[in-house]
Amino acid sequence: MMNEKELQKLIEDYCADMLEQQKEEAERYYHQISGDFSYKMSEIAFNLGTIEWDRLEFGNWVAIPSLELSNIEDVRKAGLSLSFHHVDEDEEIDDNIFYEMDYLNNKDNSENIKKCIKALENYPKEAQ
Secondary structure (H helix, E strand, O other): OOOHHHHHHHHHHHHHHHHHHHHHHHHHHHHHOOOOHHHHHHHHHHHHHOOOOOOEEEOOEEEEEEEEOOOOOOHHHOEEEEEEEEEOOOOOEOOOOOEEEEEEOOOOOHHHHHHHHHHHHOOOHHHO
16 A cells, blocks of 8 residues: 555546646547537536546545546636545445545645545444
């Protein structure tokens, strides 16, 4: 198992990369879809939700990303939400979200990541 600094770097690098990939796709969809702004945003959210993004997997955990985007014209405000799911001995992923972490663009996310790691370390105590 990784130490806390290695795990923090893994999560940070993954989030930065995944946020960039999802923002690029959102921009691409924005220019392809015609209609008013709210229609475009709902179509972008739907289209991004159909993509099988790379998941972050480590230990008994899998993190599933989703883009938090309120305004496509200002992608600097984009954020990523990571839903952490526990993986059991049979490698079955629990459908329930154990922990959800927000990763915001252009912000120091180290405290959010540290809180996430602590919550994961305290599993299953915090799951009850």
